[in-house]
Amino acid sequence: MEFLNETLGFLFQYPLWAVIVSMVLVAALLAFWGTPLWVWAIAGFVALWGFSAPTWLFAVFAALVVVFNIKPIRRTLLTAPLMKLLDAMNFLPQISETERTAIEAGNVWVDAELFSGKPNLKRLANESYPDLTEDEQAFLDGPVEELCSMVDDWDVFVRKGFTDEVWEFMREHKFFGLIIPEEYGGLEFSASAHSAIVTKLASRCGPLATTVMVPNSLGPAELLMHYGTDEQKDQYLPNLATGEEMPCFALTEPTAGSDAGAMTAEGEVFKGDDGELYIRLNFTKRYITLAAISTLIGLAFKLRDPENHLGKGEYPGITCALIPSDTDGIKLGRRHDPLGVPFYNCPIDGEDAVVSVNQIIGGPEQAGNGWRMLMESLGVGRGISLPAQSTGGAKVATRALGAYTAVRKQFGINIGKFEGIEEPMARIGGFTYLMDAARRYTCAGLDIGEKPSVVTAIAKYNFTELGRQIINDAMDIQGGAGISRGPRNIFAHGYTSLPIAITVEGANILTRSLMIFGQGAIRCHPYAFDEIEALTRGDVKDFDDVFWKHIGHVVQNMSRSMLMSLTRGKIASAPVGGPAKKYYKKLSWTSASFAFLADVVLGSYGGGLKIKEKISGRFADILSWMYLATATLRRYDAEGQREEDRIFFEWSMDYAFAQIQEAFDAIYREIKVPGLSWLFRGPIALWSRMNRISSMPSDKLGHKVAQAMQQRSEQRDRITDGIYLPEDKEEALGRYEHAFKLSEEAAPVYKKIYKATKKKELPKTQVRFVIDQAVEKGIIDKDEAELLRKAEDARIDMVQVDEFTLEEYENLTPSTPKLKDSAEAENIAG
Numbered sequence: 001m002e003f004l005n006e007t008l009g010f011l012f013q014y015p016l017w018a019v020i021v022s023m024v025l026v027a028a029l030l031a032f033w034g035t036p037l038w039v040w041a042i043a044g045f046v047a048l049w050g051f052s053a054p055t056w057l058f059a060v061f062a063a064l065v066v067v068f069n070i071k072p073i074r075r076t077l078l079t080a081p082l083m084k085l086l087d088a089m090n091f092l093p094q095i096s097e098t099e100r101t102a103i104e105a106g107n108v109w110v111d112a113e114l115f116s117g118k119p120n121l122k123r124l125a126n127e128s129y130p131d132l133t134e135d136e137q138a139f140l141d142g143p144v145e146e147l148c149s150m151v152d153d154w155d156v157f158v159r160k161g162f163t164d165e166v167w168e169f170m171r172e173h174k175f176f177g178l179i180i181p182e183e184y185g186g187l188e189f190s191a192s193a194h195s196a197i198v199t200k201l202a203s204r205c206g207p208l209a210t211t212v213m214v215p216n217s218l219g220p221a222e223l224l225m226h227y228g229t230d231e232q233k234d235q236y237l238p239n240l241a242t243g244e245e246m247p248c249f250a251l252t253e254p255t256a257g258s259d260a261g262a263m264t265a266e267g268e269v270f271k272g273d274d275g276e277l278y279i280r281l282n283f284t285k286r287y288i289t290l291a292a293i294s295t296l297i298g299l300a301f302k303l304r305d306p307e308n309h310l311g312k313g314e315y316p317g318i319t320c321a322l323i324p325s326d327t328d329g330i331k332l333g334r335r336h337d338p339l340g341v342p343f344y345n346c347p348i349d350g351e352d353a354v355v356s357v358n359q360i361i362g363g364p365e366q367a368g369n370g371w372r373m374l375m376e377s378l379g380v381g382r383g384i385s386l387p388a389q390s391t392g393g394a395k396v397a398t399r400a401l402g403a404y405t406a407v408r409k410q411f412g413i414n415i416g417k418f419e420g421i422e423e424p425m426a427r428i429g430g431f432t433y434l435m436d437a438a439r440r441y442t443c444a445g446l447d448i449g450e451k452p453s454v455v456t457a458i459a460k461y462n463f464t465e466l467g468r469q470i471i472n473d474a475m476d477i478q479g480g481a482g483i484s485r486g487p488r489n490i491f492a493h494g495y496t497s498l499p500i501a502i503t504v505e506g507a508n509i510l511t512r513s514l515m516i517f518g519q520g521a522i523r524c525h526p527y528a529f530d531e532i533e534a535l536t537r538g539d540v541k542d543f544d545d546v547f548w549k550h551i552g553h554v555v556q557n558m559s560r561s562m563l564m565s566l567t568r569g570k571i572a573s574a575p576v577g578g579p580a581k582k583y584y585k586k587l588s589w590t591s592a593s594f595a596f597l598a599d600v601v602l603g604s605y606g607g608g609l610k611i612k613e614k615i616s617g618r619f620a621d622i623l624s625w626m627y628l629a630t631a632t633l634r635r636y637d638a639e640g641q642r643e644e645d646r647i648f649f650e651w652s653m654d655y656a657f658a659q660i661q662e663a664f665d666a667i668y669r670e671i672k673v674p675g676l677s678w679l680f681r682g683p684i685a686l687w688s689r690m691n692r693i694s695s696m697p698s699d700k701l702g703h704k705v706a707q708a709m710q711q712r713s714e715q716r717d718r719i720t721d722g723i724y725l726p727e728d729k730e731e732a733l734g735r736y737e738h739a740f741k742l743s744e745e746a747a748p749v750y751k752k753i754y755k756a757t758k759k760k761e762l763p764k765t766q767v768r769f770v771i772d773q774a775v776e777k778g779i780i781d782k783d784e785a786e787l788l789r790k791a792e793d794a795r796i797d798m799v800q801v802d803e804f805t806l807e808e809y810e811n812l813t814p815s816t817p818k819l820k821d822s823a824e825a826e827n828i829a830g
Helices: 002-013 016-032 037-049 055-070 071-089 097-104 110-116 119-123 134-151 153-159 164-172 192-205 206-213 218-228 228-243 372-382 384-409 420-449 453-478 492-503 508-522 526-535 540-567 576-609 613-638 645-670 677-690 699-709 714-719 732-745 747-758 770-776 782-798 804-812 823-828
Strands: 247-250 266-271 276-289 296-304 316-326 346-358
Touching: 055 071, 071 526, 071 540, 097 372, 097 540, 110 119, 110 453, 110 508, 110 576, 110 613, 119 576, 119 613, 119 823, 134 164, 134 192, 153 206, 192 384, 192 420, 206 296, 206 384, 206 492, 218 228, 218 247, 218 296, 218 316, 218 372, 247 276, 247 346, 276 296, 296 372, 316 346, 316 372, 316 770, 372 453, 384 420, 384 453, 384 492, 384 714, 384 732, 420 453, 420 645, 420 699, 420 714, 453 492, 453 508, 453 613, 508 526, 508 576, 508 613, 526 540, 540 576, 576 613, 576 645, 613 645, 645 677, 645 699, 645 714, 699 714, 732 747, 732 782, 747 770, 747 782, 770 782
Parallel strands: 247 296, 266 296
Antiparallel strands: 266 276, 276 346, 296 316
């Protein structure tokens, strides 16, 4: 009875709601600050004393404090039984050897900050944002500019390749040795310079950019630099730098695309009659860029050593080796036709091709380490090549369409003034600003030695997807001019080739649904990978240390997410002021909500999350847009928070956080949490929709972006900086620029004509038909009339499309030779 009276007295001494609210508020604040357990214990005792709690409650709380704070007791009573339960349930994901290698390749960078729930915003805001060196800029302004002037995109597509002069120029100026160290005769440029070069080449000709970027990305040079022996470097790197050796890298097979474990290419170690060790290779590869003209093949294959000559067992694993193209048994000389885009994309076959074991990259001791080599190299290359190529296309679209929409007229006004045109224009301009920011931010990380595989996967996926949106918008705006191929067309070849970028270096569906979050959840999470490792080893001590830290991490992020949401991020700090300040606060809010929800999903689905690719893809979207927003914030601040760029910055940031909100909504709609699905799908989802992180950019803001693109200004030059701008007005982009310039110069004269027409002093018709009348009536003078004629001629010329005689057209698309019989067809098919 005394126990009951004491308990009831405690309960009714204070209003129950006051007790609950007080305790929740204190707990939330303690969690928000990441307070250690011993402080929680003190706070708990103080609270119990303050509320005059009964003795038994003090005793229960003291017992819990002992269990949770004294590690040997906690391990025995809680952690060990929990490990047995998780193991019995197969709760944690099983990680294959190839997955483990992919996860361990490279390192984590700012992605870990975003994944943490409590990002160090000061660090994010102060990451390197370098300019090019004098030598790099000189190369960009000299040889790169000259190479662009030598190449005509239409001519490349018609002839299906480059002239000998172009090939010789690329070799002479070491375009294939951008990344090779100077000591081996290369240029040893930074990732930033490599990216800038590909961006400019892509703005001129897609196949040109591809031809240069592939040897400087995943290929023999990259692998040799990091893993090759001194003898291999001395033998091959100088010739690769000068183009005397043309490299390719053979990885993909008919049955092994994304699934490298399904690779059938095989090499068998054997001892020759001379007592030396050799490898007999048999393989079928496809989609290999530059293969048909290569002299040196980088080859990935499964190595088999039945007599254990190398001392690594019968199956050492995936191995990379250098194979001279003239090796007996190697079959080259064929091409694929990737959507008609004329870069060398080819199959390679090898039948009983024999090379020395010393051709293994890094020598025989590196046998079996090929998959690690590939994952680390791909992790860097994904962040440079395709993002640069996409950015080049985006800048051309911003530049060209700004001119086109300002000059092209329908219904008597410039089409750039139509709201239906402004909407896609704003996307193009905003994406271009954001993509160039992320390109530079990513390359800056690579330049300081980071190898962030998750970040570069984010870059590859999002740049190519945004590039696809941009080219679709460009085609919509141009209409008939976009679909009529010929020397005048700026966008058709980009539209045709974009699916190739979506497909290569990890298909985008795979990259989004498996790599960004699937691997990122293990790699970037502060505790998940260590938990899996400890559980796999059955290490109670290590699992105990990590697991309970993880629980504290979840509690902290739950609190941060709740308080950030209630205050709309206002309680977060920001490393900078000005317009960027509120977006840094939103980034903190987003990170906290993302990290908490990620742990909820990891806890709910366990190892089953690997096959939940839809929900994994939505988490990938949030992580991606957090990264893109971070890079955009860094750009805006690094460039001095220019007021004239604010519209591009704010459009980009509003769009990024709107995509994040959309992904959160989709997760809440589909999430399954044992016993709590109703809570996330109901009240939490409703609150999220009511308390949105961001809405899409306003029409007013989009209008400002679209109009800014249609003004010849220093701002327009800066946002489209780094592309090739032909001075010849007979070239496609040069024609646009010429018409735009004359149109702007003639704007005051056009205004006089417009006013006279409104007053009915001139008939309402096209301007070019009333110029003489306007002179006769003294509305404009002869010089103004001449300027107007030039502007009108340029405008009419700009909107023309290419046309061909029937004979000319037939010669543009030579027919494929018919195969004689099914046997020949089967032979060519490989």
